[in-house]
Amino acid sequence: MPSTSLLFAGDPAEEGYGLRAAVSSEPPPQVWRRSNSDALLVPPLLRLIGDRGDRRIVVGAARVEVTAEGETSVTFQVRAVWREDTGWRQESDREGLDEVLVGSLAEPAHRFAGDPASVAVMAGKALAEASRNEVAGLRGLRYDLERHVADLLAQRRSTALRSLLAQVIELSMAFSRARDHARETIRETRPETATHLAALRHCEAMDVELAEEVARLQALLTSMSTFAVAQDGEAQQRFNMVAAAAAAGLGLPALILSLYGADAFLPFSFDHAWRALLPIALTALVAVGVVLRRMPGRATWRHYAAAVGLVALLVCVLLVAGLLAPTNPGAG
Incomplete structure (x- = not known):
């Protein structure tokens, strides 16, 4: 049974803001089912939730439906989830995800009024704007990876290069999936009002910004691959030097003892x-x-x-x- 929640009311909630909707989740369909609602929109869903060390990236879509009686429902259709544990990895566990997603959708605050189509468009615009705002958080994840790589190059920490490479690939997949949903919304939606056009502009900006982040991650991956090759050569040179040190440590005492x-x-x-x-x-x-x-x-x-x-x-x-x-x- 879907639970009723207040979305986009601000944090803390502001008087006159927010949308009370029945919130639920369901697996993403291959083809959208026909709806009996008077208005239907499917904006992209992108959230970075949780505290540092245990964050999750949620990628998918949100189905917004408003009936003629004004009843609103928001259905989360999560396509993939990446979790930060010892490193970023994709996971299948969705337990407790709905509650966390609802809690992350207090901002941006919006007023909702008008006929079902207007409410649906405003809800779609709010969801698209919220998803676009999350790109800044994803950019912060890329900055963290670049800092780890810099620390590794400067030998300030002993992070495993293989682990960093895996995290770059995982985040690149997450960003690309989120971009796909933004592009899908742009391709399948025709703007009918100024609010609707604003929602599409948020999706377009999300597409552009995520494309830039994916390009940066791919460039980082290429740089790290080059560094991995150089690191292998350096490791071989270091081994040779250690072998030379061992030979000196054993050979010089033997030479002294044999001479004198x-x-x-x-x-x-x-x-x-x-x-x-x-x-x-x-x-x-x-x-x-x-x-x-x-x-x-x-x-x-x-x-x-x-x-x-x-x-x-x-x-x-x-x-x-x-x-x-x-x-x-x-x-x-």
Whole structure:
């Protein structure tokens, strides 16, 4: 049973504004059924609802019908819903969606009066204007994605590139679907009054603005794809540098031990250990430091801390090995 709600009365509600209508939802039909109402309009439906971190993009159409007795009904025909969770993704769960949609349609405030056709046209105009106003919110989503990409490029955060690429594609699909509904309304509706013409202009503006957003998202996707290729090359270079650091960390101590020998110090005592291991530690630190300085990207304090930790681990291994080494009878 459709529930009766007050739409477009303002937030907070203003005296003399708003339309009381029976609100319901139904699956989108392949072909519009014939209506017994005196007036029927089908404006696009685009809403960005919810709080940051748990927002939803709702795309579809709204069927507005007004009978000769003045009874108004608004039927939401939702085509697709995208939800913000760990990232944007399309979902099929519509539970509780009607109530949230009604709550999001307090603005823009409108006065409704006149015959059924006038009320239907004004309701269609209000819905079209509300959908067009949501494009600004969608633009904010694109700005957020661009900021995440900039943070990734500047290494200010460790966001996964694959996740960002998926979100760009999902939002591009949502924007394109919303644009399709705006264009469908423009194509199937003929303006008969000034209010009706204003409603179509909102749909036309929605079409143009969404087309621009889709183009921006496609350009962002192309840029990110190029960056992904460059990132793969950088990762290969970084691996080569890490391999060089590992080779230096293992090879230089071995070279020192082979040149000067360690027989005189083995087995280690704590008095002799620092004299044998200090040159090795310093040499390994210098080698790893040079590698970090030449590594692509900005080396952070975590990189240097990890390098010091690896060198300390190497020295500890050599110390333990020296302490456990068998006594050399020929050592003087």
